[in-house]
Amino acid sequence: MHEPSRREQSASAHEPSAPPAGRHWFITGANSGLGAAFVDAALAAGDRVTGAVRRPETMAAKSAAHPERLAVVPLEVTEADRCxxxxxxxxxxxxxxxxxxxxxxxxxxxxxxxxxxxxxxxxMEVMFHGPLRLTRLALPTMRRRRSGTIVQVSSMGGLLSFAGVGAYCAAKGALELASEALSDEVRPLGVRVLIVEPGAFRTAFNGAISSTTPLPDYEATVGPLRESLLGTENGQQPGDPRKAAEALLAVLRLPDPPLRLALGDDAFxxxxxxxxxxxxxxxxxxHLGTGAAVNFG
Known part of the structure; x- marks a missing residue:
C-alpha cells in the first residue's frame, strides 16, 4: 500500500478544505423581528448565517447555541467602511x-x-443607501460565481403610500425601483433579486418608530396614524414572523422565483x-394622455 511521502502530506495539509454544506446567508438587523426569524429559518434549513447587527451582544446566546453555523459581526449600515x-x-x-x-x-x-x-x-441612508451599498459590495463575488440571491426587505409601503409615512415609503420605494432595475441587470449573470413587502408583523417595529414634531393642521390626516402606530404595543401586530420566514425560504426554492413577495393579508x-x-x-x-405623438406623415 502506498504511504504518502512527507511532501505529499505537506501538500495535502495546505490544500483548501471543501466548502461547508448549505448556503451562507448575510442578514442585517438579524437580532430581532423578521431578521431574527430569517436567521432561525436558515439555521433550521441547515445553512450558515452571518448576522450583522449594531450590538453583537444581543445575539450572544443564539451564537453560542450554534457556534459552527452562526457568526455575528458588528455593522452600522450608514458606515461605508464598516459595511x-x-x-x-x-x-x-x-x-x-x-x-x-x-x-x-x-x-x-x-x-x-x-x-x-x-x-x-x-x-434614506439607512433604508436606501445602506442596502444598495451592501448590494454593490456583495455583487462582484456573486457575479464571478454566477450565483447568489439578494433579498431586499421593503414593505407594502414600497408600492404605496399615505398620509404620515411619506419619508418611510420614499426610501422603500426608491429601494424597490433600484432593485427592479438591478434584477434585469444581474439575472443573465445567474444572480437573483427578491423584493419582500411585509405588512404588519409581530416585531419590535413600533417601538423603534421615529416621530416628527406635529403641526396642528395635519392632526386630521396624520394624527390617527401617529396615534395608532405609537399606541400599538409590539407583539400585537397580526403577522407571524415565523410564517414570513417560511414563505421566504419557499420562494427561494422555486426554480423561477418572482421579483416580489408580499407578506400578510394587509399587504395583499x-x-x-x-x-x-x-x-x-x-x-x-x-383620452387626455394618449395620441399625443407628433405625426410626421
Whole structure:
C-alpha cells in the first residue's frame, strides 16, 4: 500500500478544505423581528448565517447555541467602511455569501412638511443607501460565481403610500425601483433579486418608530396614524414572523422565483387596492394622455 511521502502530506495539509454544506446567508438587523426569524429559518434549513447587527451582544446566546453555523459581526449600515469590513469578515469565516438579506431599518411617521432635511437624509441612508451599498459590495463575488440571491426587505409601503409615512415609503420605494432595475441587470449573470413587502408583523417595529414634531393642521390626516402606530404595543401586530420566514425560504426554492413577495393579508389587500387605483387613474385620463405623438406623415 502506498504511504504518502512527507511532501505529499505537506501538500495535502495546505490544500483548501471543501466548502461547508448549505448556503451562507448575510442578514442585517438579524437580532430581532423578521431578521431574527430569517436567521432561525436558515439555521433550521441547515445553512450558515452571518448576522450583522449594531450590538453583537444581543445575539450572544443564539451564537453560542450554534457556534459552527452562526457568526455575528458588528455593522452600522450608514458606515461605508464598516459595511465592506463586515462582508470581508463574514466571507473569511463562512465563505462566499449566497444570500444577502438587507433587512435593517426603522419606522418613521410624520407629514412631509414636518420632516426636516436631516431626518429625511437619515431615513434614506439607512433604508436606501445602506442596502444598495451592501448590494454593490456583495455583487462582484456573486457575479464571478454566477450565483447568489439578494433579498431586499421593503414593505407594502414600497408600492404605496399615505398620509404620515411619506419619508418611510420614499426610501422603500426608491429601494424597490433600484432593485427592479438591478434584477434585469444581474439575472443573465445567474444572480437573483427578491423584493419582500411585509405588512404588519409581530416585531419590535413600533417601538423603534421615529416621530416628527406635529403641526396642528395635519392632526386630521396624520394624527390617527401617529396615534395608532405609537399606541400599538409590539407583539400585537397580526403577522407571524415565523410564517414570513417560511414563505421566504419557499420562494427561494422555486426554480423561477418572482421579483416580489408580499407578506400578510394587509399587504395583499393594500397592494391590490393601489394597483386598482392606478388602473382607475389610467382609465379616467387615457383620452387626455394618449395620441399625443407628433405625426410626421
Amino acid at each position: 465592506a469590513a463586515a462582508l470581508r469578515e463574514a466571507e473569511a469565516v463562512g465563505g462566499p455569501i449566497d444570500v444577502l438579506v438587507n433587512n435593517a431599518g426603522f419606522g418613521t411617521v410624520g407629514a412631509v412638511e414636518e420632516t426636516g432635511d436631516e431626518e429625511l437624509r437619515h431615513v 389587500s393594500a397592494i391590490r387596492a393601489k394597483l386598482g387605483a392606478v388602473e382607475a387613474d389610467l382609465a379616467v385620463t387615457e
